[in-house]
Structures are given as C-alpha cells and as structure tokens.
Amino acid sequence: MSESESVTGAGPSGTGPRTPDELLAHLDxxxxxxxxxxxxxxFTVEDSKALRGELSGGHCKNLFLRDRKGRMWLVVALEDRQIDLKQLGAALGGARLSFGSPDRLMKYLGVIPGAVSPYxxxxxxxRELTVVLDKEMLTFDPLNYxxxxxxxxxxxxxxxxxxxxRNLGYEPDILDFATVA
Incomplete structure (x- = not known):
C-alpha cells in the first residue's frame, strides 16, 4: 500500500468498519x-479445531488474495482443502495471486487477520472483491463463519x-476445488 492510500477502514463513506452487532442486525x-x-x-484453522468443541457442520478457511494489478478475491473453502495459489490463479483467469496485507484487509473488509469470512x-x-466459494463446502449445513x-x-x-x-450485490463464483488440485 502506498503512503497516500488511506487505511481508515471499510464502511459507509469511510466511517470505519461496521460492527458485528450491525452485521447481525442486518441478517435479522x-x-x-x-x-x-x-x-x-x-486466529487460525488450528485454533478453531482445538477450541470449537462439538460445533457441527462445515468449517471453512478464508483467503484474502490480490494480484499485481490490484484485483482482490475472497476465497472461501473447506478448512482442510489444500489450495495451490498458482493453480487457483490459473483457474481464475491467469491471475498471479498473493495474500493481501493486514492493512489492505482492514481497508477493504474491516477485519483483522483471523476474522476473515464471507460476512x-x-x-x-x-464491491471491490470477487467472491469464490468451494462447491463442496456448500453441501454442508450448517456452515460456520x-x-x-x-x-x-x-x-x-x-x-x-x-x-x-446476493443481497450485497455479489454473485459468487462457485469453484470445484477438487479439479484445482
């Protein structure tokens, strides 16, 4: 991120990130x-596995990715899914993907590392990100985020x-990660 880019966080008119209470009220x-x-x-999938107890359903990991042109993706997949960024980039049209920085994450999604999710x-x-969902993940009910x-x-x-x-204006790309191994 250049020095001229603001890191005020996401939210309406740069007012800062919305809160969990605002999100839950929106869902309600x-x-x-x-x-x-x-x-x-x-903070990690390992933390989640160790502390979640008997929380049933699909558990996911969320990758905040960008390419050299500044395009960004949120990739949401089952927690144990192995993802090769080079192969994923090829599946997404030839993008050279890398992880977005914590500053970029806060600027666009208003969260810290460890709190990333589709929410x-x-x-x-x-609406600067493209959303990619793991096809197999969608067979689990419930999903946890x-x-x-x-x-x-x-x-x-x-x-x-x-x-x-869809309410937010996203039409997610649903990718069969079994074919992007």
Missing amino acids: GLGLGYALHRHPPL ALFNDVD HPLSNDMTIAVSPDSLLAFL
Whole structure:
C-alpha cells in the first residue's frame, strides 16, 4: 500500500468498519437465520479445531488474495482443502495471486487477520472483491463463519450464505476445488 492510500477502514463513506452487532442486525432484517456461538478469539484453522468443541457442520478457511494489478478475491473453502495459489490463479483467469496485507484487509473488509469470512464483505461497500466459494463446502449445513470478530461464530445454512452475498450485490463464483488440485 502506498503512503497516500488511506487505511481508515471499510464502511459507509469511510466511517470505519461496521460492527458485528450491525452485521447481525442486518441478517435479522433480511430474515436470515443463524446460531451465534461465543468463544475465545481464534486466529487460525488450528485454533478453531482445538477450541470449537462439538460445533457441527462445515468449517471453512478464508483467503484474502490480490494480484499485481490490484484485483482482490475472497476465497472461501473447506478448512482442510489444500489450495495451490498458482493453480487457483490459473483457474481464475491467469491471475498471479498473493495474500493481501493486514492493512489492505482492514481497508477493504474491516477485519483483522483471523476474522476473515464471507460476512466481512458487509464492509466492502464499493464491491471491490470477487467472491469464490468451494462447491463442496456448500453441501454442508450448517456452515460456520466469524461475523466480523474472531471471538464469535455464526452457523448458517448454505442458502442463507448465498442470500446474504446476493443481497450485497455479489454473485459468487462457485469453484470445484477438487479439479484445482
């Protein structure tokens, strides 16, 4: 990020990131059900596996990626899915992918590393990211994600996740990661 780029965070008119309470109120307003679970902060898939207990359903990892041209993606896949960035880039049209910086993550999604999820797209008010979902992930019900904070998890149906994304104006690319090995 250049020095001239602001890092004020995402949100309406650069007002800063929206909060988990605002996100949950948005989901309630849309009639999209969820089960909320509070827990100690989780920063990695390994943390999640160790501390989630009996939380059922699909557990996912979320990759905030960019290419050299500044295009950005949020890739959401099952937590144990092996992802080769070179092969994924080829599947996404030849992009040379790398991980976005924590500053860029805060600027566009309003979250810290460890709190990334498709629900962070609530803060991408200019719709600058492309969303890629793991096809197999969508066979799990419920799916578990952090709602803008890594000390909470919401369990949602795949239909609820897709309805949330579409309400925000995203039509996610659904990729069969089994073919991008």
